[in-house]
Amino acid sequence: MTTINPLTDPKDPFGISQLGLGFASAKLLLTALELGVFSTLAETADSEAAVEELRAALGLHPRAATDFFDALVALGLLERSSGRYRNSEAAQRYLVRGESYAGGFLEGANFVLYPAWGRLTQALRTGAPQAEGDFEAMLSDPAAQRVFLAMQDSLSAPLVPYLLGAVEWSGWSTVTDVGGARGNLAGLLLRAQPQLTGRVFDRPQNETPCAEHARTLGVGDRLAFTGGDFFADELPEADVVVIGHVLADFSLEERKVLIDKAFTAVRPGGALLVYDPMPGDKPDLPSLVASLHMLVMTPAGAGYHPGDCGQWMLQAGFTGVAEHELPLGNTLVTGRKPR
Numbered sequence: 001m002t003t004i005n006p007l008t009d010p011k012d013p014f015g016i017s018q019l020g021l022g023f024a025s026a027k028l029l030l031t032a033l034e035l036g037v038f039s040t041l042a043e044t045a046d047s048e049a050a051v052e053e054l055r056a057a058l059g060l061h062p063r064a065a066t067d068f069f070d071a072l073v074a075l076g077l078l079e080r081s082s083g084r085y086r087n088s089e090a091a092q093r094y095l096v097r098g099e100s101y102a103g104g105f106l107e108g109a110n111f112v113l114y115p116a117w118g119r120l121t122q123a124l125r126t127g128a129p130q131a132e133g134d135f136e137a138m139l140s141d142p143a144a145q146r147v148f149l150a151m152q153d154s155l156s157a158p159l160v161p162y163l164l165g166a167v168e169w170s171g172w173s174t175v176t177d178v179g180g181a182r183g184n185l186a187g188l189l190l191r192a193q194p195q196l197t198g199r200v201f202d203r204p205q206n207e208t209p210c211a212e213h214a215r216t217l218g219v220g221d222r223l224a225f226t227g228g229d230f231f232a233d234e235l236p237e238a239d240v241v242v243i244g245h246v247l248a249d250f251s252l253e254e255r256k257v258l259i260d261k262a263f264t265a266v267r268p269g270g271a272l273l274v275y276d277p278m279p280g281d282k283p284d285l286p287s288l289v290a291s292l293h294m295l296v297m298t299p300a301g302a303g304y305h306p307g308d309c310g311q312w313m314l315q316a317g318f319t320g321v322a323e324h325e326l327p328l329g330n331t332l333v334t335g336r337k338p339r
């Protein structure tokens with residue numbers, strides 16, 4: 001499992017300082033993405049540029065441009081040879097827009113999570129979220145909505161192979177992704193399972209982006225969208241209901257309400273799949289950091305123990321509840337609805 005800057009050597013006199021300054025490395029990467037460093041280099045002739053060319057292309061002041069680019073070299077994001085910069089292999093693969101782009105979450109993190117984490121002390125003292133802006137208003141602003149949706153794509157796409165491997169899909173023909181954003185996860189499931197048709201249930205504002213994204217993924221004829229409020233409305237019936245990166249946004253009571261509603265929506269013989277950051281008994285940094293994202297972003301959200309999720313599912317009527325470890329601090333809990 002991935003770890004984030006853990007303290008490994010208790011005798012290293014610089015370890016603590018480096019841990020405390022980890023924000024600088026993070027901000028170098030986030031700012032490089034915001035400025036378009038990696039895409040600019042990828043589009044430059046020969047995919048490389050001297051400091052002056054790159055500085056001018058990005059519109060940077062001369063004062064610290066060389067330090068900035070060299071710091072990106074030191075981080076392993078750029079390479080420098082004979083005074084010319086190019087993307088490292090990792091940056092070229094994951095930070096230039098394309099199939100394997102992993103920057104969507106980081107772009108959103110730069111605008112939303114980074115400022116909110118700057119007020120972590122207040123969040124811990126008050127229990128109140130520290131994010132600026134209103135979620136519904138954000139969904140109605142096309143630019144902000146695009147960043148948010150790309151962020152969700154980057155978080156859910158790496159989990160798809162694990163969802164495909166955790167349960168046997170061949171006997172099922174329909175899936176509903178509750179809070180499925182613009183249908184990235186549902187679309188990727190449909191691509192892998194040609195017998196499936198799917199439906200995303202999410203805020204009405206995400207209908208058009210979902211239809212466009214489904215077409216891009218080549219499943220426009222098999223992925224539908226229902227707009228609504230999952231607390232006020234019934235969930236669309238399906239063999240499989242997926243609730244991913246949703247329950248952790250809400251309070252304990254609200255999570256149980258959604259799991260009960262999912263039990264009604266799953267057809268007999270079908271399954272509920274819930275994934276989220278779920279810190280377990282052993283402190284695990286990725287899931288704890290994800291849980292603290294909920295502290296700074298939401299009024300009552302938090303990660304939760306996988307065993308608790310299993311209990312809520314059993315109480316709702318599911319059987320055969322099982323836990324599966326996923327990457328990036330996530331856990332998947334599955335349960336079956338008896339025939």
Ligand SMILES: C[S@@+](CC[C@H](N)C(=O)[O-])C[C@H]1O[C@@H](n2cnc3c(N)ncnc32)[C@H](O)[C@@H]1O
Pocket residue numbers: 152153155156178179180181182185201202203206228229230231243244245246249
């Ligand atoms: C954190 S995103 C999760 C997206 C996706 N499932 C994933 O795994 O990345 C939560 C989603 O729930 C949707 N959502 C939040 N409150 C909702 C509500 N009351 N009714 C319907 N959708 C809601 C949001 O619009 C958003 O797309």
